[in-house]
Amino acid sequence: MNGNLWFPEPIHWTAPRTLVALVVLAALALLPAITGMLGSDYYVSFGTRVLIYALAAVGLNFILGFGGMVSLGHAMYVMLGAYAVAIPASHGVTSGWTHLAIAAATAAVLAAGVGAVALRTSGIAFIMITLAFAQMLYFGAVGLKDYGGDDGLTVAERSVAGLYDLSNPTTLYYVALVTLVLTLYLSWRTVLSPFGLVLRATKANARRATALGHPVFRYQLTAYVVSAVICAVAGVLLANLTKFASPSYGAWTLSGELIVIVILGGIGTVFGPVVGAIILLALEELLPSLVEIAMPDYKANWMLLLGLFIFVVALALKRGVFGSLRAGRGDSR
């Protein structure tokens, strides 16, 4: 209850959620050092991918988990962020800050437009409208013949941002990690702030929030734009990781994957999407080889096992893996 300079709410250090979050963050912080000892760069780039997906999922969770807005089009902002790197880079602009500014600005403008239309509706209609816009943008990218069209666009050089040259995989990893942690912190503060209270109320009971005098639409639109910008930042990092941007980054299947990550980890918890991203990407990475060892004939069917896992989690843990852990008293995050 008391104002605290660093944390928006008292932390229950012994609560399972706190412990898990701390262990995961510590593991993420040490990952490059550990893999460095193993002498393999591969897991650093895999780890970066996990962080980027986690970042995008945190962005989506901001509206999905706290605002109750089911967007099936958030991959379009990831794609936008990726092209905000690839297209300027193809013209020789390699400044990471420029890429970031373009990504954030275009995503904000696009999201304000899409949100203003989609938020006139709710439920299934909202899902369909966000999907429709994402599909339009997807085919728009396919039509960019000067920038690779369907084949996508290779990024010759990774972005340079001030002191940081993202061409170093470890640097890129830590940039992604710091971005993720910063976003988590801001989203934690926001969720508990007066703005967050109204946003959560729009999910819990929009009718009541309106009747009390809250202009619900403004809160939803603001949250939607913020969420889109976070996904665009993830896209900037993704293009730097893969040195590539393509329409496939905006495919609706990626939008769906982000929703699965959020639900798997724990919808409406600040840290849940990170856990969800780790679990989903680790399984996608490990299951094919495990199945190949155990049942070589069924190598191509590993997705079945993944589906089964998601099914079990959805059935047994209604609030997701992280969300089902006990939080401290009065601590709903």
Next chain:
Amino acid sequence: MSALVTRSLVKRFGGVLATDHVSLTVEPGEIHAIIGPNGAGKSTLIGQLAGEIASDEGQVLMFDQDVTAVRTHQRAQLGLARTYQVTQLAKEFTALDNVLLAVNARQRHNFRFWRNAHDDATAMTKATAALVTVGLGAMHHATVGTMAHGEQRQLEIAMALATEPKLLLLDEPLAGMSQGESTAIIALLQSLRGRYPMLLVEHDMEAVFALADRVSVLVYGRIIATDTPAGIRNNAEVRAAYLGETV
């Protein structure tokens, strides 16, 4: 200056006149009750007054200001607060957060992102006071979903009061309450008499006759009589249409 005036208010659903040229007033400090059989259009009328249902004809005035075209949240900002017949609460919030949400609605906007909403001492004091007023002083940290029905009904009223309204619309505040709970709420409304003008929709005749300064009888969307409680009791048309011989 009346707190609330409607002039010939109309709402049609298809061919049905749900609200049939309703004209009524709520004077400052007055408790004006609306009674009527099920399906008379009471909740529709409340919805029109709150702005949730758009009226087809007629006017709504709050304190001489025409609010017919004013949207729901703006009417609330002008001082109108309502409760719902079927509780409309943020179920996964605590009782305190529900009331805090109402307190914060008094501010024009809540685009504050940094500090915990619970760190606003002024708002927290007001929220706590509203809970105490309705008798939920011990329920601060209870999650609404776990609260008893009667307690949720009390919270409905606390939220309306926490917006510091100038006019209250109460849609069946006693619905589903036990005798004891009803008595407590009637006493609470009695204690609020004079502080807020109230439009009270209620089925509980005992409560209506105890609380109301004036009573209007709504039948098939039309007001057939407006009078003092005693006058309504003795009105032949009302007895025939609604009260029967039970009163």
